[in-house]
Amino acid sequence: QKEVEQNSGPLSVPEGAIASLNCTYSDRVSQSFFWYRQYSGKSPELIMSIYSNGDKEDGRFTAQLNKASQYVSLLIRDSQPSDSATYLCAVNGRGSTLGRLYFGRGTQLTVWP
Amino acid sequence: GAVVSQHPSWVICKSGTSVKIECRSLDFQATTMFWYRQFPKQSLMLMATSNEGSKATYEQGVEKDKFLINHASLTLSTLTVTSAHPEDSSFYICSAPRGRRGYTFGSGTRLTVV
Numbered sequence: 001q002k003e004v005e006q007n008s009g010p011l012s013v014p015e016g017a018i019a020s021l022n023c024t025y026s027d028r029v030s031q032s033f034f035w036y037r038q039y040s041g042k043s044p045e046l047i048m049s050i051y052s053n054g055d056k057e058d059g060r061f062t063a064q065l066n067k068a069s070q071y072v073s074l075l076i077r078d079s080q081p082s083d084s085a086t087y088l089c090a091v092n093g094r095g096s097t098l099g100r101l102y103f104g105r106g107t108q109l110t111v112w113p
Numbered sequence: 114g115a116v117v118s119q120h121p122s123w124v125i126c127k128s129g130t131s132v133k134i135e136c137r138s139l140d141f142q143a144t145t146m147f148w149y150r151q152f153p154k155q156s157l158m159l160m161a162t163s164n165e166g167s168k169a170t171y172e173q174g175v176e177k178d179k180f181l182i183n184h185a186s187l188t189l190s191t192l193t194v195t196s197a198h199p200e201d202s203s204f205y206i207c208s209a210p211r212g213r214r215g216y217t218f219g220s221g222t223r224l225t226v227v
Binding site for chain 1: 119147155156157158159162204206208210213215216218219220221223
């Protein structure tokens, strides 16, 4: 079983702060990495995908990937109460873009006004 | 964008009965569909992978005779929970891979077995 580990949380930050979410994975051949946001009772929605080492920015979100350290993170700048959700790190297996996803347990984020 | 329509959104059934969950890809062909189960406060756990026109592949520990998967067309995959019991109560989610575009998830089905 491939392992995807996330910082346990819960994480609580004030509105406007930076929220930092971390994830490590065990399978070195993994090539595709995803961050999903999941509100309670809803299915996950894609926030960011990243495939190459380095940073990828999309609005207030920045994903960082370090394949040598098998580490991927998500930074949320100017956090808003609407960002309060569980964030799931997902890694696809066997290096295929069509392969199954392995999910971490999720980090619950609360942004308080 | 690509949409996977999942129905029903929620269902309550009596113990011992069967429940069918459908996932339809609305604007693309889904040759593969992943079926996940999520218990409260836990992450998504893959149950099985269905492929159009062939038998599903089940993860270790998942009973294939209890969780019947059918993927008879490129736009429809179904999961039938047979002889459901209270411990099968969970949130079931389907997901179709979209290559570099990631994965499209259905909206999920909340199953409660009483």
